[in-house]
Every structure is written in structure tokens, then in C-alpha cells.
Amino acid sequence: MPSTDGASGGTECFSVRRDVLVCLAILLTAPVARAEQHQPLGIGRPPTAQEIGAVDIDIAPDGTGLPAGQGSVAAGAVLFAAKCAACHGAHGEVGDDSPVPKLAGGQDTLATAKPLKTVGSYWPYATTLFDYIRRAMPLNAPQTLDADQTYAIAAFVLKLNGVVGDDAVLDAHTLPAVRMPNRDGFIRTPNQPGS
Amino acid sequence: MTIQRRRLLRDGAFMAAAIGASRSAAVGQDIDPESPPWVHEQGAPVLSPPYGNPSPFEKSVIRRTRVASAIPSVASSLTPLQDLHGIITPGGLHYERHHAGVPAIDPALHRLIVHGLVERPLIFTVDDLLRFPSVSRTMFLECSGNSPLWKSVPEAWTVQITHGLLSCSEWTGVRVADILDQTGLRPNAKWALAEGADAAAMTRSIPIETLLSEAIIAYAQNGERLRPEQGYPIRLLLPGFEGNTNVKWLRRLKIGTDPWETREETSKYTDLLPGGKARQFAFVMEVKSVITAPSGGQSIATRGFQELRGLAWSGRGRVVRVEVSSDGGTTWQDAALQEPVLSKCLTRFRLPWRWDGQPQHLLSRATDETGAVQPTRDTLLAARGANSYYHYNAIHGWRIRRDGVLLSAA
Numbered sequence: 228m229p230s231t232d233g234a235s236g237g238t239e240c241f242s243v244r245r246d247v248l249v250c251l252a253i254l255l256t257a258p259v260a261r262a263e264q265h266q267p268l269g270i271g272r273p274p275t276a277q278e279i280g281a282v283d284i285d286i287a288p289d290g291t292g293l294p295a296g297q298g299s300v301a302a303g304a305v306l307f308a309a310k311c312a313a314c315h316g317a318h319g320e321v322g323d324d325s326p327v328p329k330l331a332g333g334q335d336t337l338a339t340a341k342p343l344k345t346v347g348s349y350w351p352y353a354t355t356l357f358d359y360i361r362r363a364m365p366l367n368a369p370q371t372l373d374a375d376q377t378y379a380i381a382a383f384v385l386k387l388n389g390v391v392g393d394d395a396v397l398d399a400h401t402l403p404a405v406r407m408p409n410r411d412g413f414i415r416t417p418n419q420p421g422s
Numbered sequence: 423m424t425i426q427r428r429r430l431l432r433d434g435a436f437m438a439a440a441i442g443a444s445r446s447a448a449v450g451q452d453i454d455p456e457s458p459p460w461v462h463e464q465g466a467p468v469l470s471p472p473y474g475n476p477s478p479f480e481k482s483v484i485r486r487t488r489v490a491s492a493i494p495s496v497a498s499s500l501t502p503l504q505d506l507h508g509i510i511t512p513g514g515l516h517y518e519r520h521h522a523g524v525p526a527i528d529p530a531l532h533r534l535i536v537h538g539l540v541e542r543p544l545i546f547t548v549d550d551l552l553r554f555p556s557v558s559r560t561m562f563l564e565c566s567g568n569s570p571l572w573k574s575v576p577e578a579w580t581v582q583i584t585h586g587l588l589s590c591s592e593w594t595g596v597r598v599a600d601i602l603d604q605t606g607l608r609p610n611a612k613w614a615l616a617e618g619a620d621a622a623a624m625t626r627s628i629p630i631e632t633l634l635s636e637a638i639i640a641y642a643q644n645g646e647r648l649r650p651e652q653g654y655p656i657r658l659l660l661p662g663f664e665g666n667t668n669v670k671w672l673r674r675l676k677i678g679t680d681p682w683e684t685r686e687e688t689s690k691y692t693d694l695l696p697g698g699k700a701r702q703f704a705f706v707m708e709v710k711s712v713i714t715a716p717s718g719g720q721s722i723a724t725r726g727f728q729e730l731r732g733l734a735w736s737g738r739g740r741v742v743r744v745e746v747s748s749d750g751g752t753t754w755q756d757a758a759l760q761e762p763v764l765s766k767c768l769t770r771f772r773l774p775w776r777w778d779g780q781p782q783h784l785l786s787r788a789t790d791e792t793g794a795v796q797p798t799r800d801t802l803l804a805a806r807g808a809n810s811y812y813h814y815n816a817i818h819g820w821r822i823r824r825d826g827v828l829l830s831a832a
Contacts (some may be wrong), residue, residue, distance in 0.1 A: 267604060268553075268554070268604060270546065270550050270551075270553050270554060270604065271544035271545060271546040271550050271604065272544065272545060273542065273543055273544060273545070274535050274537065274543055274544070274545035278533070278535065278545055279535060279537055279543070282535060282617070282673060282674050283537070283674075283676070284623065285615055285617070285625065285676060285682055285684075286682070287678070287680070287682055287683075288680075288682070288683045325491075325496070326491050326492055326493040326496035326497065327492065327493070328689070337694060337698035337699075337700075338696070338697055338698030340808075340809075342694055342698075342809050344689065344694070346689075349688075349689060349700075350685075350688055350689055351683065351688055352683045352688065354683070355683055355684060355685055355688055355689070358625075358682070358684065358685070359684070359685040359689075362622065362623035362625070363521070363522065363621070363622040363623060363685075366493065366496075366522075369522065369621045369622065369623070370621070370623065412698065412699055412700055413688070413692065413699065413700050413701075413702040414695075414699050414700065414701055414702060415702055415703055416701045416702065416703055416704040416705075
């Protein structure tokens with residue numbers, strides 16, 4: 228540095244040295260920062276099939292995820308009376324909108340001043356019924372129903388709505404094939420992500 | 423001095439007992455305001471209690487329910503907006519909406535699994551998530567069922583009842599993008615299923631671009647670990663999105679191609695329109711505001727100066743303007759916005775005001791940075807009908823009677 232006198236010279240000198248240090252620091256740390264963004268951090272581990280299986284309970288509208296097994300309307304009637312009727316009534320007729328919704332009826336009411344949103348009048352997919360019963364019902368013992376029981380109760384609720392007949396048997400093939408009355412009743416909101 | 427100290431130490435136990443007795447006697451007792459007991463004796467010692475509580479004089483500042491639920495675990499509770507200041511909601515006053523109660527999760531047993539259309543499925547402990555680079559964000563959460571005023575505007579409803587499914591916290595956690603950077607995404611990844619570990623295994627389908635932009639998996643709220651009611655040990659946060667998509671007690675993200683059409687995005691949280699069709703995936707909470715002081719159920723004791731205070735927010739970004747009317751919407755005045763004004767966060771607004779003893783009709787109207795202006799109730803009902811149930815964001819206010827009592831009014 229040529230300047231040797233006064234505060235300004237000292238400051239300049241310090242400033243240059245600081246710049247060099249900053250440059251060195253960038254050169255040394257930049258590769259590390261880049262590596263952190265593009266290489267594995269090594270956090271977490273691959274889950275086992277058992278760990279995934281314990282929580283992988285979702286059902287897609289095309290039936291993906293439905294388990295083996297089957298259930299009839301007749302079997303569902305017995306199960307519904309034992310496990311569901313205490314809150315929902317013998318025919319799904321008990322309840323308001325919340326917390327216990329009516330399960331049946333209400334078709335052709337959606338455009339009226341008093342719409343009744345039920346499985347039969349509102350739900351667009353039958354797969355949702357299986358998914359929801361298995362993950363959240365019955366309220367006093369969620370995630371305890373097996374596949375056969377879940378198919379059977381879903382069959383009974385659909386029968387209450389006249390969506391399937393008295394002799395219907397649901398399984399991984401017949402359940403996704405059920406066409407719900409309000410299948411085309413939903414509009415994906417414009418300008419929303421994913422729409 | 424040393425004698426005094428020795429005496430203090432020796433009499434420590436006695437002193438603590440005396441302080442405790444005196445303090446409990448002080449509450450609600452006849453006290454000489456010119457010589458109150460708290461100036462003549464030591465106050466409570468440190469660590470009483472180790473985790474502090476509000477003053478006993480603030481006992482009325484609590485969450486409340488609008489109606490008693492037949493099933494108390496399937497219910498909601500409301501934040502007392504009329505009693506709060508600034509923009510942060512204390513953890514214990516954050517509104518609640520549970521679909522199967524509050525699970526008592528042992529964090530050592532909790533796991534987050536990310537799987538589906540990823541290159542490398544991964545399972546994380548809570549401690550794993552704490553190792554990621556952290557991020558903090560102050561943002562509001564609002565239940566899409568907030569302000570159920572579609573059918574009528576009950577005049578006795580306070581702001582806690584009309585708008586209390588609304589809270590705001592500083593959240594800290596991990597960017598979901600950083601986690602998905604570890605798992606990688608398959609090219610056809612378009613949607614993700616977020617699932618909770620509660621007894622409803624609460625599930626919502628979320629667009630993948632939302633997860634990659636601003637989404638956070640939070641483990642902390644206002645500086646401490648999440649409250650159990652807010653998803654302890656971890657929850658999803660999607661800035662600006664309706665409350666229920668911010669899945670609490672998050673245990674799983676499954677990546678897929680299409681929405682799962684879960685119960686909570688078909689049967690519930692869809693907006694029924696006049697023609698009988700329903701809006702689905704209306705995620706964003708639109709621009710909205712409300713005056714919190716003075717507000718419904720309160721009574722103005724004295725004429726003259728008072729500051730009008732309220733909150734404004736938008737799920738689309740920053741609030742840029744709040745106007746206030748005292749004549750039912752004929753004339754409007756700009757309110758001051760308290761900095762910092764943050765995107766997708768509550769903003770506090772204020773306006774100097776005088777009550778002249780005459781009836782007035784107070785209203786507030788917010789505008790966000792996209793130019794969206796809060797609609798009147800008539801405009802909203804004309805567009806959506808009265809059966810939408812969710813996403814009510816109309817202008818709301820309070821009618822002041824001649825006796826100073828405030829009543830809810832659109």
C-alpha cells in the first residue's frame with residue numbers, strides 16, 4: 228500500500244485486506260454451499276415395506292389402494308346396526324350437518340334453498356366412502372375395521388341411498404365402478420394451483 | 423447488610439409462604455389504591471410458576487365455542503380477537519378445529535414418511551427434521567368455515583364468534599422443498615396427499631407446486647415447540663391456504679398424479695353454488711378485514727376520542743389498503759397500517775376516531791396487492807348464493823346504538 232499516513236490511508240488498506248479475505252472466504256465456502264443444495268444431506272433413511280404399509284391406507288378414485296376382500300349389503304346391515312347406528316340411526320337418518328352428518332337422502336336438493344348434502348346426494352366418488360370409513364370410523368374405534376367389514380358397511384350406506392341394490396357385493400373391482408349420482412357436481416376452482 | 427441477608431436466607435421459607443398468602447389475599451380484596459400491598463412487600467419469587475401464565479386479572483381472555491358440539495372432539499374453538507393486540511396470537515389462544523380431538527403424541531414415536539412418486543422414499547424422525555436448515559415465517563391461519571354469516575348476521579355475535587377462527591403465529595420448521603429435494607420427484611408428480619396421525623387420519627390433496635413454493639413442515643410456533651392443539655410434534659403449513667389443508671400431526675406425504683378426492687375435499691370444504699354445483703379446491707383465503715376494537719358485544723362508556731383497531735389479511739399476498747366507514751359504507755377513510763406488513767399475514771390497522779353519542783355503523787374494507795377488494799355481503803351472496811358455507815370474506819362491522827352498545831352488522 229503506498230499510503231502510509233492518516234486515517235483514510237489506514238482505512239483503505241484495511242478495506243483492501245478485508246476484500247481479499249471476503250474473496251477467500253467465498254472461494255472456500257461456495258463449493259460447500261452448492262454441494263449442500265444438490266447432494267443428499269444424509270438425513271432420514273429409506274422406510275421398510277412394513278413401515279409404509281402401516282400408514283398407506285389411502286384409496287384413489289380409480290380404486291388404487293383398495294385391499295383384497297369383499298362385503299355385501301346384508302353383512303353391512305348387521306355391522307352398521309352394531310357399530311354405526313348408535314350415532315347415525317338405523318338407516319343413516321340421524322344427524323345434521325355437523326358433527327354427525329345425515330348419511331342418506333337429499334338427492335335433487337342441492338340447487339334448492341335447503342340443500343341436504345349426503346353420501347347419496349353429494350359425494351362424487353364411492354371410493355371416498357371406503358377410504359373415510361376405514362381411516363376415521365367408527366368414532367369410538369377408528370382404524371379398527373378390516374377390509375371385509377369396510378366393504379360391507381360401504382355397501383350398506385350406498386344401498387341406503389339407492390345407489391346399489393339389495394344384493395350388491397363390493398370389492399376392489401366393483402366399488403370403483405359404482406357411479407355416484409353427483410359425480411359431475413364439482414367445479415375445480417379457476418386460477419387455483421393444480422387446476 | 424450481611425445480617426439482613428442472613429436473616430433473609432434463614433427466613434426464606436417463611437418469607438415465601440408469607441408472599442404467597444399475601445398475594446392470594448390481594449386479588450379481589452378491598453385495597454387502598456394509594457397504598458396497595460404490592461408496594462410494601464416482595465412480589466412472587468422467580469419460577470412461580472416455571473412456565474408463566476397470564477395475570478389472574480385476564481381470566482376472561484379465553485377461547486370459546488360458538489355452539490356446544492354433540493361430539494366435543496369434533497369441534498372448533500375461537501380466538502378472542504377482541505382482547506388481543508398486535509398481530510401475534512398467543513399459543514394458548516390459537517383457534518382450534520379438530521376432526522378427532524387432540525392426539526397425545528410421543529415425539530420419540532412419531533415419524534414422517536415421504537413416498538409415492540419420489541426417487542427415494544424416506545422416513546424421518548422429528549430429530550431428523552430438526553437437522554434440516556430451518557426457516558421461520560409469520561403467517562395467518564384461517565378456517566374456511568370462519569364467519570358463517572351466509573344465512574343471517576346475528577346481531578349478538580361478538581368478533582370472537584364472527585371472525586375467531588383466525589390466528590397468526592411465527593412458525594419455524596423445514597421447507598418442504600428441501601425435504602422433496604432429498605427424496606427427488608418423478609416427472610409425473612403433480613399432487614401430494616398430506617395425512618395426519620390423529621384418529622381421523624385427516625387427509626387433504628395438495629398441488630405439488632404449492633409444496634415446492636412456500637410450504638413448511640413446522641415444529642415450532644412463537645418460539646416454542648408446537649402446542650398439541652396445533653399439531654405437536656409437526657404440522658404442514660401452506661401460507662394463505664384454508665386452515666384444514668395445513669394438516670396437523672403430519673405423518674405422511676404421498677406423491678401422486680391426481681387428487682385423492684378425500685372426504686375433506688368432497689363432502690366437506692367444498693362451496694355449494696346456487697345452481698347445485700360446488701366449487702372444489704378453493705384453497706386460498708381471500709382478502710378480508712374486521713374491526714376488533716370497539717366491536718360487537720362491547721359498550722362504549724364515554725364519548726370522545728378512541729382509536730379504532732382491526733385486522734386485515736389476504737391469502738394472496740400483502741394487504742395494501744384498509745378503509746373504514748362510520749356511516750355504513752357511504753364514506754370511507756384510509757386507516758394506518760402497522761408495520762411490518764407481511765405477505766399472507768395478519769396486518770394491524772388503526773384509525774383515530776371520536777364517538778359523538780350518535781348511532782353509527784362501522785365497517786372495514788381491505789384491498790390486497792393483487793388489487794382484490796373485500797366485497798360487500800350483497801355482492802358475495804349474489805356471486806355464491808347463501809349455501810356456500812365456506813370462504814365468507816364479506817365486509818363486516820358493528821352498529822353502535824345511542825346507548826353505546828355495539829351489535830354485529832354487515
